[in-house]
Amino acid sequence: MTEPVPILQMRGIDKQFPGVKALDGVDFRLFPGEVHALMGENGAGKSTLIKVLTGVYDIDAGAIELEGRPVAFSGPLAAQQAGISTVYQEVNLCANLSVAENIFIGREPRRFGRLQWRVMRREAERILASLDLDLDVSASLSAYSLAVQQMVAIARAVQVDAKVLILDEPTSSLDAGEVERLFGVMRRLKEQGIAILFVSHFLDQIYEISDRMTVLRNGTLVGEYLTRDLPQVELVGKMIGRELAALESLEDRRAAAEQADAAAPLVEADGLGRPGAIEPFSLTVREGEVLGLAGLLGSGRTEVARLLFGADHAGSGTLRVGGVPVRLRTPRAAVRHKLAYCSEDRRAEGIIPELTVRENLILALQAARGWTRPIARRKQDELVERYIKALDIRPADPDRPIANLSGGNQQKVLLARWLILQPRLLILDEPTRGIDVGAKAEIQRLVVELSDGGTAVLFISAELEEVLRLSHKIAVLRDRRMVAELDNDEQLTTDALTETIASGGRS
Amino acid sequence: MTTLTGRLRIGGQTIPRKYVPVLVTAGLFVAMFAAGSVRYEAFGTGQVILNVFVDNAFLLVVAVGMTFVILTGGIDLSVGSVVALSTMLAAVLLRDGWPVVAVIGLVLVVGAVLGLGMGAIVHYFEIQPFIVTLAGMFLARGLCYTIATDSIPITDPSFTAFAQATIPLGGELWITPSVVAGLVVVVVAAYVLHYTRLGRNVYAIGGSEQSALLMGLPVARTKIAVYTISGFCSALGGLLLSFYMLSGYGLHAVGMELDAIAAVVIGGTLLTGGSGYLLGTVLGVLVLGLIQTIISFEGTLSSWWTKIFIGALLFVFILLQRLISARRTGARST
Ligand SMILES: Nc1ncnc2c1ncn2[C@@H]1O[C@H](COP(=O)(O)OP(=O)(O)OP(=O)(O)O)[C@@H](O)[C@H]1O
Ligand SMILES: [Mg+2]
DSSP, X not given: OOOOOOSEEEEEEEEEETTEEEEEEEEEEEOTTOEEEEEOOTTSSHHHHHHHHTTSSOOSEEEEEETTEEOOOSSHHHHHHTTEEEEOSSOOSOTTSBHHHHHHTTSOOEETTEEOHHHHHHHHHHHHHHTTOOOOTTSBGGGSOHHHHHHHHHHHHHHSOOSEXXXXXXXXXXXXXXXXXXXXXXXXXXXXXXXEEEEOSOHHHHHHHOSEEEEEETTEEEEEEEGGGSOHHXXXXXXXXXXXXXXXXXXXXXXXXXXXXXXXXXXEEEEEEETTTEEEEEEEEETTOEEEEEOOTTSSHHHHHHHHHTSSOOSEEXXXXXXXXXXXXXXXXXXXXXXXXXXXXXXXXXXXXXXXXXXXXXXXXXXXXXXXXXXXXXXXXXXHHHXXXXXXXXXXXXXXXXXXXXXXXXXXXXHHHHHTTOOSEEEEESTTTTOOHHHHHHHHHHHHHHHHTTOEEEEEOSOHHHHHHHOSEEEEEETTEEEEEEEOOTTOOHHHHHHHHHHTTOO | OOOOOSEEXXXXXXXXXXXXXXXXXXXXXXXXXXXXXHHSTTTSSHHHHHHHHHHHHHHHHHHXXXXXXXXXXXXXXXXXXXXXXXXXXXXXXXXXXXXXXXXXXXXXXXXXHHHHHHHHHHHHTTOOHHHHHHHHHHHHHHHHHHHOSSOEEOOOHHHHHHHHOOEEOSTTOEEOHHHHHHHHHHHHHHHHHHHSHHHHHHHHHHHOHHXXXXXXXXXXXXXXXXXXXXXXXHHHHHHHHHHHHSEEOTTTTTTHHHHHHHHHHHTTOOTTSSOOOHHHHHHHHHHHHHHHHHHHHHOSSOTHHHHHHHHHHHHHHHHHHHHHHHTOOSOOOO
16 A cells, blocks of 8 residues: 655755756655666766765765664765665775775674685675686686676675665676676565665666666656656656667667678788787778677677777787778877777776866877877867867866766767767767667767768777667677678678677677 | 785686785795895805894884885885984984983884874875975984984994804894894784784785775774884884994985885785785895895896896786786676
8 A cells, every 4th residue: 555665865965066956956765675766868967966875975065864863974884884885886896905805894794803815705705606707716816807897896885784785887897698687686686675775777778677666867857756657768868868879779779781881991910919818819990891790799899899999909910091001009100100099997097087177188189189289278178168069078177187077978989089089980889888878879870970971999898789779791700710700781780799698700 | 095905816726806916026035035146155054044134133123114014015215215314313312321121212202103193194184195294304304404414323232242243043043133123013013913903904004995984994093003113113114224334314215215115015915905925024124135135146247236126026016916916807896
């Protein structure tokens, strides 16, 4: 008859950052035994809501109640002690420590104050096994990929006996199998009566796992809905405040495939490889062609990109750019040949948090010109304004430190940094990760525009639909080997592609 | 942030890459000792090594404190001055007839409180440790001269008796109580770093302070603690130095902060924090001490050569660290 009592209730939450009202009178409640999705565009205030809840930031106004008692946490530590376990957006672990420590640090098993390393390692193995992960728990975390690190962060959060589990975009770097495993764990926890707050930009995932959702837009509450009552189209409408036409309008790329075949080869890799990272592969990208790279996490997609860009040294093979053999010893050399690489790990390799949006945007262009030829301020303003608009970076203030932007907007700045260079080959490694539906469509449209304008694009994404939608040709990787190169014609479907990935091209 | 990952293969044995810097330092120490033994008569004895300990016990203790600070990614430039201040305090108080135990207690408390103050400023005002401890360095050095401008001899009988005591180890070998004190500090510190939450939090903060905070670790407490530990170690080092010198003087231990930092770096600890071992620091101090010994055995070389060698070594070791951390293969994959 009546609804159960919420375990967590937030009322009238306000949070003002210098120049932005990140949250404005937001109400939010969480019920035990439910998965509650927090939805909204990039910069809507999802992460901020999570951070004020867990005491990373103070609230300006409003009240938070946990199990009916008013609370105000002084920081993540206090929130943890009260039973709220959080995985923040972006992996927040210490890569220099071992896997086991990252799971346990702060609550290590002890006896008379002495850490019990053996118990810790054994427990860590057990917890990871429950997530189907088999890692060397005493190896340092930095030895593992971003996806594994993400899983370790999740393992850390589910290891404690929490009443509330918060996951801020935990799936952004996971592949389908890992997402399934995570969902398995979430369902188990849900049955134990734990309340789960989940953030993701993947609508399919939201509909698969969540029971209830709260939608935010520009820091204000749009509403709370039961997932089964709110069709996907309506949800998107509520998130962006208008109907989303962009996705539909993107015409199918396949027709253009043949035409691109005739263009001149831009980058040709012949037997390029690096022992231990990727087996020798051959690859041709033509002008104006979008080449998709498909494969599971760890299949070697990023390795291919890094070799083409000179970020790693090739152990074998040759590379030709515009028909001329080149040896790319450094990314700088690649940039001189007008190659650009937008990496997947924006936190470690991409943004420079202390600098402003403008400086982060201009960085690659300035580096390409050399430090002795500064870019005129007026030119800077013009470029910055154009790309902020093109990618709809919010807030549209070039002089804000990039660290203050929401995760998705930081991603857009990174992308813009490379677009400014007007490269001949643009390598995009998971460009739409962590980006909301509206912006995702914008980025896809941008790729199409670039390719129409003659730019070659190497498009790497875990989302096969996206790869299929955009690419003329698709190279499939598996176990660090290039196993197939397919023309994206009428016959190719997501299922067929999945099949190729799974079978390794033997059919 | 740089981290050392992966494993290195040596003769079928795989060694985690993070141990390599320490092993290199150990190898260097052995090589230097062997070379010295070949070149000079009377060098290849155990006592030569023990003398390195005897002559550098205070540096060892100071470097232990420095290791904590550097592991969090900080730096403490005040240690040399705090050492000098401690010798000064000890000498003056003993001259005024204070009991030895009270003097030792007070000196240690003063050192720890100075460290605590600097740590609190570093954390709460978010000021660079370099700046804060630079100020602390001038402050402590200045305080020495407000106490006295000249060297003050220490004549307290029990203090001098303790200072001149030796502990025979059988054979012709001996050490001093200071060495014992130094080694106790090393063992306790190694235990703290490896087997307590405080120690692991130190590494975590050195890895990423932001992550440590979001993982719910007590960042404020830990950061302040490391500077307090460093202050305490400096004060203890100062006491050991006053045993060694039997005087208090504002010009004692000039530049010792740099020796301590050099020892830590040569011992394989990354200046950016998060990676390193206390054993490395011990080896670093031994290497520095052995360089001095070799130069004194050489006889004709000026003592400035010590500095030149240390400088060269530092270069080599920092290059080595870069090489090891740059050669991480297959770390990323998607
Ligand atoms: N530390 C900060 N200082 C200033 N402004 C901030 C800070 N953190 C976030 N903001 C701003 O607050 C707003 C909400 O950001 P938030 O990170 O909560 O968005 P989000 O909904 O999590 O987006 P995303 O999906 O991109 O992660 C954004 O406009 C952002 O620029
Ligand atoms: Mg966010």
